[in-house]
Amino acid sequence: MLELAFKGGKTYWGWIVALLAIIGAAFGVYLWQLKFGLGITGLSRDVSWGFYIANFTYLVGVAAGGVMVVLPYYLHDYKAYGKVTILGEFLAIASIVMCLSFVIVDLGQPTRIFNTLLYPSPNSILFFDIVVLQGYLFLNIIIGWNVLEAERNNDHYQFWVKPLIYLSIPWAISIHTVTAFLYCGLPGRGFWMTAILAPRFLSSAFAAGPSLLILLCLFIRHFTKFDPGREQIQSLAKTVAYAICINVFFFLCEVFVAFYSNIPEHMDHIKYLFVGLHGHSLMVPWMWTSMILMVVGIILVVNPVTRKNENILVIACIVIIFGTWIDKALGMIAGGFVPNPLHQVNEYWPTGPEAMISLGVYAVGALVLTVLYKIAVSVKEEIRG
């Protein structure tokens, strides 16, 4: 099937070349980072994780979000999603590729990455994160490829794929749960120390992932002969509606617990994010923007009139993607590290090189996604023709 990725028009190849150019430029910056060290980023002794790990966390969510089409189709026999499961699975593959890349660019000594396998340490959540992320990557490659190839040959997929599909559903939940456990098991980090961090991550994931999928479906319908279908898009939008409401609800639960209990270690991080702390308020406009975007998103996807209008739905999805990104990527990291363990405020903001390397990783993801979607859509077009 891979040959399908090599048959494309001028726009397709133009896009590929543009992505390669961005990747090349970003790789140059990455070489600089390798030579100089992580000092070219905005990271510090106090805020020791930043943009890379923030985006990593967010994209684990997007990857897990793919399960929102797989689960209804395979567990509830919701036939309409048969057309789009492959899009969910391929989106998951591209997201995991980005996640792993973000982890690698974040390492101080990337050439030693295999030390994690040479000295496996099951006491470290990072060890489990590597295991579940790679497992999810392989599951989706095997499942997606087999099911699509069977569809192309007008055949039923291999019998042994079915158990893998069932396995992939709880596995999707596991990747984001383990990612949340990276944060919420750390003593002395009051902002993360909450049992609903994993549920929060999942709710935000099931809002952001399907939102992105809706945008991709609409894009595919507009630019190719394959229509993922109105019903499918509307069903996804309902998933987004529930998930984004739950996400905001969970956040309000956190606010209640922190402020009614009145415990400074828990309040101070939220204060830093939303009103500033000791005169430091870099995150304040961002966090309020995030809240406004998520509330606007809720209004647009919960209200059936706006949800059913696909033009408005596009806006709703974009709003939700950005709202959840600020909340979970930017705010989650900055909020957790500020104030620091000695209760000093040292703010963080990504630098240009850091943003460029991140853009490069996103370009890698876009490239993987483009190639995979090109194949999937070509197969769907073939079947239709």
Add this chain to the structure above:
Amino acid sequence: MESSRRRFLKLAGISAVGLGTAPALNAFAASGGHDAAQPYVKKGARALRAKQWAMVIDTRRFHSAKDLEPMIEACNKSHNIPTKITNTDHEIKWIWEAEFHHAFPTKASKFLSEEIEHKSFLVLCNHCENPSCVRACPTKATFKRESDGIVLMDFHRCIGCRFCMAACPFGARSFNFRDPRDFIPEDDKNLEFPTRMKGVVEKCNFCAERLAVGKEPACVEASDGAIIFGDLYDPHSHVREVLKENYTIRRKQQLGTEPSVYYIV
């Protein structure tokens, strides 16, 4: 009858595999040498030993930030700390000074004695008995040495993921954001201790390299008796005697990491 007999044999077989392999392997390993089947690190003849090293800092003996300088300088020189780094974001700190409400954020009363409120306190790695950084490390590059409880770093194994920095509730860990070698003052270079490279985490090691040759940690030596060092589990150690006689506090004790650095306030 038949089935239970077969089941017994099967179980016995499985157990034999489990129980049998370890002694067999040991015997195999031992057959080559004499009686020492397991490799181990031999302690130096002069090495200081303890079950869990601990430190008591008598803060009554220090009155200003200036009083703390000798200890900090001794450590910096002893461990090739790149003190010429001016960007505070990239600082490497093993032992440094902090005000009371930073060193003990959960213990700072609203109305503190004036002296304590403005005094500086030494802070360093606590060599916790339940270190959360060791739990977080994905490569065992940071580990708790079983022989004496020191939380150590293997600079050559560290991949620079900085999970330990997120896990440490005391901010005791530093990351080499750039090559530190250009920032070590020329006169301070200690050729007996390794310099580090960029991209790895480091922190106080309770002067494991000095203990191995029978010397107390550099800061203890420079403290003129204000820092007491010894074995926490030896009831007759100097540390235990001081702990018996004085009321001490520890940083963020409520987190359950069991810090091994005590403060007399």
